[in-house]
Amino acid sequence: MSKKVRLRFAPSPTGGLHLGGVRTVLYNYLFARQHKGDFILRIEDTDQSRYVPGAEQYILDCLAWCGLEPDESPFHPGPHGPYRQSERKAQGIYAQYAARLVQEGHAYYAFDTPGELEEMRTHYKTPENPSPQYNHVLRTKMKNSLSLPAAEVQQLLDAGTPHVIRIKVMPGEDIHFTDLIRGEVHFATDGVDDKVLLKADGMPTYHLAVVVDDHLMEITHAFRGEEWLPSAPVHILLWRHLFGEDKMPRWAHLPLILKPDGNGKLSKRDGDRLGFPVFAMNWTDPATGETTKGFREMGFLPEAFLNMLAMLGWNDGTGKELFALQDLIEKFTLDRVHKGGAKFDFEKAKWFNHEWIRQLPVGAYQDQVLAHFRAAGIDPLPGQQTPGLATALDPVSGLSEIAPAITGAAAVPAFDPIPVTPEEEKFQKILELVKDRCHLLSEFVQQASFFFKAPDPAVIDLSPVRPKWNEAKQQFFVELIRQLQLMKTWEAAVLEKEFKEMAAAASIKPGDLLLPLRLMLVGGKFGPGVFDIAALLGPEETIRRIKGVLTLLQS
RNA sequence: GCCGCGUUGGUCAAUCGGUUAAGACGCCUCCCUUUCACGGAGGAAUGAGGGGUUCGAUUCCCCUACGCGGUACCA
Known part of the structure; x- marks a missing residue:
């Protein structure tokens, strides 16, 4: 087992x-x-x-x-x-392991001050070796328990001289391990430096801490970024000295x-x-x-x-x-998992978001959309503190029920939001209507704000219709208003039928009337089908918007 | 410099010796839609270079080039 x-x-x-x-x-x-x-x-x-x-x-x-x-x-x-x-660290967990390594000859005390280290680096720096390492050759020239007489070391220790503990890496060895993504990876210890294990303030460095904690926490698999690969040999050495290489977690270095x-x-x-x-x-x-x-x-x-x-x-x-x-x-x-790094592509990221927006029921994200509206100064659900549909989706359990819609898995009970107020129901219908054209949740605001805030007729760009505007069209809309006021059932299909019949009666191509209507209701050349919009806007608002622009076109 | 890891279209990428080298994003054209999208049909675009191994290399090996990462008492 x-x-x-x-x-x-x-x-x-x-x-x-x-x-x-x-x-x-x-x-x-x-x-x-x-x-x-x-x-x-x-x-x-x-x-x-x-x-x-x-x-x-x-x-x-x-x-x-x-x-x-x-x-x-x-x-x-x-x-x-x-x-x-x-x-x-406060519990003394790391210090004991560091001390054990020193005792067993796998680590040593180093008394070099930051200044001295800096000095060493500049002193030994050459064009061929721009960054000299504190390693098996240089350590003999530094102030540590390997280079100093035992008595002096003891004296320094007794005096409480600030010091670190460094791993003692022995040259001439090949260290290797099997990376779960990259396969066998080798390092020559000659190129591995004596990394600090315990800092002067008693804190462990990442190197000591990761090994000790992974062991104590019984970690079996360690995934981390590729930038950690070069320090893997230090960790392997530590595992070997402390707990046994066979106990080491399996490593995977991610691109x-x-x-x-x-x-x-x-x-x-x-x-x-x-x-x-x-x-x-x-x-x-x-x-x-x-x-x-x-x-x-x-x-x-x-x-x-x-x-x-x-x-x-x-x-x-x-x-x-x-x-x-x-x-x-x-x-x-x-x-x-790929071995090579991947360039981030924001366009593709938005595509993923678009797909999820389209596939998920709007109830799954209406709260977030609402927040975007409110941030933009538009409140589709005035006075409503917490939307009734606030559904904290648990991506594991909750989402798995939605998953089939988007992943094509076998059907399971679908997420079924139940609107609690008519306003909320309307809000959902609107989101449903425009979701296809939103890549980001924030785009719902641009795509649907006209539902909640009538466009100002004064700022609508009427240039697409103005040149072709005439008395016949003017009359059509006057008549349209009259008919709309008489509508018994206010539904998109019914509205469209009525509109087209009137256009036929007036001998005007419906296409020549659709754009003006859109501009009146939406305020721009975008959005879902005009009749769907009118249906959701309701008779009063629809008529009000038509009138508002009509007077402007007349002048 | 040294060490390590990488390298298929603009981007994400499939291929585990034999393919007309998938698919997706983006881009372009057309259709649908008298808005904008969605959708549909097409299109342009790829194996870093050089050696091997092999009947045959994108695929296996080596070299080079390039890129990235590391080279701290940072993680």
Whole structure:
């Protein structure tokens, strides 16, 4: 019987959550769920100088929005706590392992000050070797327990001299491991430097902490970004010395997400520069007060965001692109993860969102759309605090019920929102009517605001109809108003029939009248079918809008 | 510089030695729609270069080029 699968996402709380980070979470999560394992969130806050207040909660919020909730985290502790490395450090967890490594000759004390290290780097820097490493050759020239006499070392220690503990890497060895994505990867220890394990302030570095914590938390699989690959040999050595290489989790180094233009990994700056989000949700830097826009606030559905991220580096081999989280949990395999980095394409991201907007029932996202309307100063549901349909969709259970619509899976009971007020019902009908032309939730505002706020006749561009306007058309609309006032049933089909019959009677091509009507009701050349619009607008408002523009055209 | 990892159309990518080298996004044309979309039908566009191995390489190996990552008491 093999051990229970356990994975962890270990971010440092230093700022907004990058979409690459979310993808790492996603792959962690998918693998954990697929194997009925655990997904853990561990906060790597060992660098107090980079600690940003609020970042931790923000990460949690992002995961909650995405529906990738950890089984164990600082906020929902399990049996392997604490889940913050600063707290683990306070318990003395790391120091003991560092001390053991020193005792057993796998690590040593180093007393070099930051200044001395700087001096060493500039001193040994050459054109051929621009960044000298603190390694097996240079350590003999530095101030450490390997180069100094034992008595002096003891003296320094007794005096409380600030020092770090560094791993002692022995040259001449080949270190290798099997990466779940890349296969065999080799490193010569000659090129591996003596990384600091325990800092002068007693905090572990990532290298020590990741190994100790992965062991203590019984992590079986460790997925992380490709930027970690070069430090893998240090981690392997640590595992070997501390807990045994055979106990080491299986590693998978994920490809990077690259900027759309040029090369290099995608950064927040690229998003600012090119006009798209990079963080999952809005992030406000507490130091500068500057807010960086997130995918959520930009109008993305979490389902689409995740779907898009999943496909950035993975596919199931069939050409299928639309996946709900539940599908991904079932289909995801590491051997189908790409090795090369992928350039982020915002257009494709919007396409995913568009697909999800179209396939999901509007009840699934009407709250978010409502928020966009209100942010734009339009309130489709005045006085309504919380929409009755507020349905917190759980992407696993909730979404799986919707999934068939979009993924073509076998039919299961569909998500069935029940409107509680007539206003809400109307709101939903409107969203339903325009969803096909929205790539972002925020676009519902542009596409449907005219339903809630009549266009000002004075600012409508009438140039498309004005040149061809004549008395016959004028009369048609006067008559149309009269007929509309007599309508018994106010439905799109009925309205259209009436309209066309009147046009025929007046010997005017319906096409010549449709655009004017559209301009009257919508205020622009866009939107769903005019009669659908009129139907939802209702008789009074429809007539009012026609009249408003008609007087203008007459003049 | 050194170490590591990569490299199929503009982008995401399939192919696990033999294909007319899929599909998607985007772009272009046409149809549908007397709006804008959706939808439908087409189109342009790809194996970095050089050596091998093989009857046969996009696929396997080597070299080169290029890109990226790392080279911190940051993660």
